[in-house]
Amino acid sequence: MRVEIVDGAIPAGEIVAAMKAGADGAVCVFDGIVRDNSRGRRTLHLDYEAYREMALEKMHALAAEAVTKFSVRDVAVVHRLGRLVVGETSVLVVVASAHRGAAFDACRWLIDTLKKTVPIWKKEQFVDGAVWADGEPFPEELGLAQGGKGSL
Numbered sequence: 001m002r003v004e005i006v007d008g009a010i011p012a013g014e015i016v017a018a019m020k021a022g023a024d025g026a027v028c029v030f031d032g033i034v035r036d037n038s039r040g041r042r043t044l045h046l047d048y049e050a051y052r053e054m055a056l057e058k059m060h061a062l063a064a065e066a067v068t069k070f071s072v073r074d075v076a077v078v079h080r081l082g083r084l085v086v087g088e089t090s091v092l093v094v095v096a097s098a099h100r101g102a103a104f105d106a107c108r109w110l111i112d113t114l115k116k117t118v119p120i121w122k123k124e125q126f127v128d129g130a131v132w133a134d135g136e137p138f139p140e141e142l143g144l145a146q147g148g149k150g151s152l
Contacts, residue, residue: 067106
């Protein structure tokens with residue numbers, strides 16, 4: 001397993017290539033990148049902060065749980081901190097498995113669970129101000145389920 005929090009660019013291609021093995025029939029990748037807008041506002045950059053020790057501990061636990069829960073061979077979870085601009089990778093999740101179904105399921109579960117449980121916070125800097133992620137209600141007109149909370 002590869003679990004890291006980094007302060008520089010995430011070498012996605014290298015990590016994906018290193019994950020592949022002869023026993024694998026699938027490698028599923030989630031490459032979370034900074035987009036140029038959010039909630040109708042133009043994004044300038046994102047700033048990520050974390051409680052690093054706790055975040056790494058939780059990320060290691062999630063990686064181990066994914067291997068067991070989905071019977072996959074290996075996982076990599078790498079998150080970047082600091083200021084990121086549009087197009088840069090903020091988080092990379094890679095799952096290697098004999099079968100694609102398990103790889104897809106584990107990859108989706110890992111990123112969704114990471115975003116809900118790991119103490120990493122995102123501040124969005126827009127042309128007209130800044131907010132911490134989930135710092136303002138998600139617009140209802142975007143079709144979010146009643147009572148739900150937006151995920152970024």
